[in-house]
Amino acid sequence: MNISKAHFLLFYLTMTAAIASGLAIFSSATNITMLLQYAASGMFVPLLLALVTSFLLDPVVGSLEKRSIPRTRAIFTVFFCVTTLLFATASWVIPYAQNMWGSLLSDFPRYTEQFLNYVREAQSSWQARLPFLEHYDLSTAAQSNVKQMFSFLLVETPKSAFRLGSLMILVPIFSFFFLRDGNTFMRGLVALAPNRYFEMAHDLSFLISRQMATFVRGRIIEAVIVGAVITVGLHFTDIRYAPLLGLFAGITNLIPYVGPIIGMIPGILIAAVDLGLGGQFWWIVILYILIAQIILDNFILIPVLISRVANLHPLFVILAIVMGGKIYGVLGMIIGVPIASAIKIAFIEVRHYRRAFSLPETGTDRHA
Amino acid sequence: MDLLWSNIFRSNNDEESLVGFLERLPVFNELEKRDFKYLENMVHTRTYHAHETIFEKGDPGSGMYIIRSGKVLIFNRNIHDQEQEMAVLGSGELFGETALSSPAPRTFSARTAEATELIGMYRSDLLTTTSKHPAIACRILLGLAKLISDQSQRATIELTALQQRIIKQEQKQQPGTGSSQ
Numbered sequence: 001m002n003i004s005k006a007h008f009l010l011f012y013l014t015m016t017a018a019i020a021s022g023l024a025i026f027s028s029a030t031n032i033t034m035l036l037q038y039a040a041s042g043m044f045v046p047l048l049l050a051l052v053t054s055f056l057l058d059p060v061v062g063s064l065e066k067r068s069i070p071r072t073r074a075i076f077t078v079f080f081c082v083t084t085l086l087f088a089t090a091s092w093v094i095p096y097a098q099n100m101w102g103s104l105l106s107d108f109p110r111y112t113e114q115f116l117n118y119v120r121e122a123q124s125s126w127q128a129r130l131p132f133l134e135h136y137d138l139s140t141a142a143q144s145n146v147k148q149m150f151s152f153l154l155v156e157t158p159k160s161a162f163r164l165g166s167l168m169i170l171v172p173i174f175s176f177f178f179l180r181d182g183n184t185f186m187r188g189l190v191a192l193a194p195n196r197y198f199e200m201a202h203d204l205s206f207l208i209s210r211q212m213a214t215f216v217r218g219r220i221i222e223a224v225i226v227g228a229v230i231t232v233g234l235h236f237t238d239i240r241y242a243p244l245l246g247l248f249a250g251i252t253n254l255i256p257y258v259g260p261i262i263g264m265i266p267g268i269l270i271a272a273v274d275l276g277l278g279g280q281f282w283w284i285v286i287l288y289i290l291i292a293q294i295i296l297d298n299f300i301l302i303p304v305l306i307s308r309v310a311n312l313h314p315l316f317v318i319l320a321i322v323m324g325g326k327i328y329g330v331l332g333m334i335i336g337v338p339i340a341s342a343i344k345i346a347f348i349e350v351r352h353y354r355r356a357f358s359l360p361e362t363g364t365d366r367h368a
Numbered sequence: 369m370d371l372l373w374s375n376i377f378r379s380n381n382d383e384e385s386l387v388g389f390l391e392r393l394p395v396f397n398e399l400e401k402r403d404f405k406y407l408e409n410m411v412h413t414r415t416y417h418a419h420e421t422i423f424e425k426g427d428p429g430s431g432m433y434i435i436r437s438g439k440v441l442i443f444n445r446n447i448h449d450q451e452q453e454m455a456v457l458g459s460g461e462l463f464g465e466t467a468l469s470s471p472a473p474r475t476f477s478a479r480t481a482e483a484t485e486l487i488g489m490y491r492s493d494l495l496t497t498t499s500k501h502p503a504i505a506c507r508i509l510l511g512l513a514k515l516i517s518d519q520s521q522r523a524t525i526e527l528t529a530l531q532q533r534i535i536k537q538e539q540k541q542q543p544g545t546g547s548s549q
Binding site for chain 2: 195202203207353
């Protein structure tokens with residue numbers, strides 16, 4: 001077979017065109033994904049919060065719906081009640097909270113100073129015992145860290161307040177539509193499955209979403225109860241900022257294993273600085289560790305609210321916290337673990353399902 | 369102009385006929401008129417090609433299918449993996465209803481004989497309905513219970529008839545064997 005020059009030219013041209021179009025498609029694809037990423041960057045948090053809100057409100061809406069109120073009207077009723085409740089609490093709490101925030105900002109240097117003192121003392125005692133650590137200057141590192149944190153607090157608080165404003169608009173809208181059309185979305189998504197797997201996909205989506213809803217609801221209620229108990233317990237002492245500390249403890253309680261420890265650090269620090277190492281200090285320590293964590297959380301709340309299956313291995317918890325922190329900062333640390341648990345729930349449900357029917361491996365030896 | 373008006377006031381024909389189709393089914397006799405609007409959103413319409421497997425024996429069963437159009441072949445496989453046809457079902461008939469109330473592996477296989485439109489109704493949706501609209505779920509379950517009890521009654525009658533026949537045959541054979549001894 002003779003390949004003429006024309007053939008060769010044609011081949012050359014085709015290859016060039018193919019490579020060029022491939023490059024163009026590739027670059028436009030990366031451009032488009034980057035564009036999408038940029039467009040969706042601010043939407044992750046409101047969407048997630050809206051999802052959690054809709055999980056929380058769904059039972060209330062359902063109970064209204066049971067009294068044969070149409071779903072949309074039921075959602076509006078619930079939203080109205082929640083908004084009034086929030087406004088009432090806000091108008092009651094905000095002046096108080098503002099006051100507290102102002103005094104906390106002026107007190108903050110005092111607490112950090114004391115904290116640095118503790119660190120310095122600890123360092124000198126280490127260095128006396130372990131001389132080879134002489135060149136490791138922990139107190140300077142701690143000082144710069146604390147300074148950074150303080151400036152971060154000062155700068156980020158107004159910013160996050162501004163962000164909170166946009167959240168207050170977006171979250172209700174999103175959660176309204178999640179509540180109203182969530183089932184339709186899921187139906188549409190499941191309907192994409194091929195006929196042969198539709199039944200399984202439909203069943204699994206039901207089981208997973210039910211399990212997920214219980215898990216999210218349980219976690220939130222658990223955090224609220226722990227926060228409330230710590231607030232009330234701290235009110236028995238002379239410690240300041242009890243509500244703020246309770247709030248902090250409640251939020252950090254969303255992270256298993258690590259969260260409660262982080263949550264009790266500011267409380268114990270403030271107690272040590274303001275109240276000294278007296279009886280009240282030890283009461284606060286007992287409150288944080290024994291009452292809130294061991295008795296309330298481990299013995300009562302977790303067995304009642306959250307099924308044991310959703311407990312993650314500590315290794316995965318640490319991984320989820322580190323990875324979440326890499327992606328979304330402090331917020332990522334808080335939501336990383338619940339997302340990991342959600343993935344685990346999905347896995348567990350799939351495994352349960354397959355075990356219950358010992359399938360689909362039996363397809364090949366069905367005549368055996 | 370006429371076309372425009374007819375377009376605006378055109379009711380969605382396909383959906384309307386789905387409600388109409390469901391209303392004509394004897395299983396849903398107990399349901400009230402306005403329940404069908406809910407039922408329509410509870411079931412899933414799926415279209416199948418000809419000779420497409422709907423489910424195999426041993427698959428996890430989680431719902432029943434109603435045939436809206438087309439034909440479905442119900443079969444079992446014997447020891448030599450040969451298919452044994454049990455029934456051919458047509459429009460308006462349903463199969464797999466036992467899996468709706470309790471999770472169990474399918475006891476037979478089903479395959480479409482021609483292009484078929486099936487309406488699937490699944491246990492998970494029924495469970496959601498029992499908590500959200502107990503009255504509707506009650507009526508659906510009542511119809512199902514009636515259907516299944518009818519089936520079991522018919523099976524019992526057939527079974528007794530068969531038993532009688534076996535006894536008669538045995539009686540016929542016994543005098544013969546007795547005389548030979």
